[in-house]
Structure formats: C-alpha cells, structure tokens
Amino acid sequence: MIKNDIALAIEKNSEFNRAKSLLIVESILKSLKAALEKNQKVEIRGFGSFRVVDKKTGFGRDIRRKKQIKIEKGKRIKFRSGQELKNTLVRK
Amino acid sequence: MIKNDIALAIEKNSEFNRAKSLLIVESILKSLKAALEKNQKVEIRGFGSFRVVDKKTGFGRDIRRKKQIKIEKGKRIKFRSGQELKNTLVRK
DNA sequence: AAGGGCGATGTCGTTCTTGATCATCTGAAT
DNA sequence: ATTCAGATGATCAAGAACGACATCGCCCTT
Structure with missing residues (x-):
C-alpha cells in the first residue's frame, strides 16, 4: 500500500477526487512530522x-x-x- | 497529538469541517488496518x-x-x- | 511513460528492547 | 461526563536495533 492507495480510500469514503485526496494525505503527513519534530x-x-x-x-x-x-x-x-x-x- | 489534532490539520488545509475531517481520518486508519491485516x-x-x-x-x-x-x-x-x-x- | 532517488535487504557485534502479566493512573475517544 | 485503551513498572532471557554501504526494487515526480 502506498500513498496513492490511501488517497483511494479517502476517495471512496467521500466526494473528493484523487488530487484533493492526495492533498489531504500530504497535509496529514506534514502535521505528523511537525509534531514529531517537536x-x-x-x-x-x-x-x-x-x-x-x-x-x-x-x-x-x-x-x-x-x-x-x-x-x-x-x-x-x-x-x-x-x-x-x-x-x-x-x-x- | 491525537486524532482530533489530525482532523484540525485537515481542516486548515481544506474547506472541510471538523466532523468531515474526522471521517477522513477514520477512513484512512481503516484502510491502513485492512492492509496490515493482509x-x-x-x-x-x-x-x-x-x-x-x-x-x-x-x-x-x-x-x-x-x-x-x-x-x-x-x-x-x-x-x-x-x-x-x-x-x-x-x-x- | 520513465528515470531518479528513496526504501528494502543483508552484513557485523554489542547494547538494548521485547514480551506476558496485573494493578493503577492518565487521558483519548465517544 | 463516562468509558476503557494505553502507559507504567518489575522481571529475565532471547531476539532485535543500531550505523554504514552496496545492490536491487520500485514509488514518486517529471
């Protein structure tokens, strides 16, 4: 499973398209990194x-x-x- | 950082409300679990x-x-x- | 469609974490 | 506000993690 597959999961459970789903994944990862950095x-x-x-x-x-x-x-x-x-x- | 904080991150980077953001987080976790189970x-x-x-x-x-x-x-x-x-x- | 660059793998020896259990406490989730 | 998962600690021994590096695999971005 890779990033794109996760975006697919979001896509299925919402009305967002793939691109938007990927953005969501990225924002999550970004926030996770930020927290860990702290x-x-x-x-x-x-x-x-x-x-x-x-x-x-x-x-x-x-x-x-x-x-x-x-x-x-x-x-x-x-x-x-x-x-x-x-x-x-x-x-x- | 907890689930709610992650939802907050999504909220900031999109136009979705908190409830919707939480649903997205859940769907991601669900798909991650499913993959690991396999x-x-x-x-x-x-x-x-x-x-x-x-x-x-x-x-x-x-x-x-x-x-x-x-x-x-x-x-x-x-x-x-x-x-x-x-x-x-x-x-x- | 395709190459670039990150990740996986194997290697070595020493150090450190893991793992089950139960009670208690903190706090995440509903 | 309530509930119950998760952290903690103590215990011992065996298995895993740790860095560097080359090679292979393949995800990600162009």
Whole structure:
C-alpha cells in the first residue's frame, strides 16, 4: 500500500477526487512530522502511537572495514501498535 | 497529538469541517488496518513504512510467579522512519 | 511513460528492547 | 461526563536495533 492507495480510500469514503485526496494525505503527513519534530507523541487509539525517544545505542558496525563505529546520539521514532491492531493481526 | 489534532490539520488545509475531517481520518486508519491485516506493507515515501513481521520472541516473564511464560508466536507491526523524517529530527 | 532517488535487504557485534502479566493512573475517544 | 485503551513498572532471557554501504526494487515526480 502506498500513498496513492490511501488517497483511494479517502476517495471512496467521500466526494473528493484523487488530487484533493492526495492533498489531504500530504497535509496529514506534514502535521505528523511537525509534531514529531517537536518531540510530541502521536497517539491514535485503536491503531498505535508514535514517540520520539533518545538514541542510546553507542556502537554500530562497519561491515566493510570490520570495525566498530561510534554512533552519534540523537533521536528515533518509535511506533507501538495498539491492542486493537494487534488483535486483528492475531485473528489472521 | 491525537486524532482530533489530525482532523484540525485537515481542516486548515481544506474547506472541510471538523466532523468531515474526522471521517477522513477514520477512513484512512481503516484502510491502513485492512492492509496490515493482509500482511501488506504500507510504504509512505518521505515519512516511513509499516511492515508485518513474524514474532520470534518465544519467552516472556510472569512477574507474580517469577517464572518464564511461553509466548505464542504471532505477528508484530514494525515501523521504520524514512530518511526525510530522520533528518528533520536530527536538525532539532 | 520513465528515470531518479528513496526504501528494502543483508552484513557485523554489542547494547538494548521485547514480551506476558496485573494493578493503577492518565487521558483519548465517544 | 463516562468509558476503557494505553502507559507504567518489575522481571529475565532471547531476539532485535543500531550505523554504514552496496545492490536491487520500485514509488514518486517529471
């Protein structure tokens, strides 16, 4: 499933055309990014939640040079699926 | 940020009212769930991707009885943030 | 219609998260 | 205003995540 498929879903559940649906998708993504940039968590009941967490891993591995790599500290996006979403998967 | 905030974002970038915006959000979530239930990956360029992966962890812990618990195998949702999203976080 | 550029994959070893459970508390959703 | 999903914490061990890079796949924009 890609962006266009999501726009299709909107199209089906509304009277908007594809172009307008895509704009909606973009605006949503934009707002999500904005929130995450501000270190805000995004919580969608019944689906899941996004959170910004500190990157703690201190070492990586350069497979070519076969030596350790220092990993700069930073941020990560962590997604946790909600119970409802988990259940639907279990049933499958 | 919660569902209502997302609806707000749609409201700002369109001529739809809050109720309609919420319906759009719901339809999107619904389609996302449907795709994941079918083990389909959801890929949003510039944002990130969701994938359904097999749960391999085989043990949990019952804190009360202090003993291991067998974990039934199942599925998990894995989210990976895209390059663009990572960059915006790094800048922060 | 088609190429460009982002995402997926595999690799490595160390560090860190995951995962079930239950009670309690916060707060999202209706 | 009410309800109930989600976060938290404690627990241990095994599996996953982490960065860099090349290659392949394919989404997205032209």
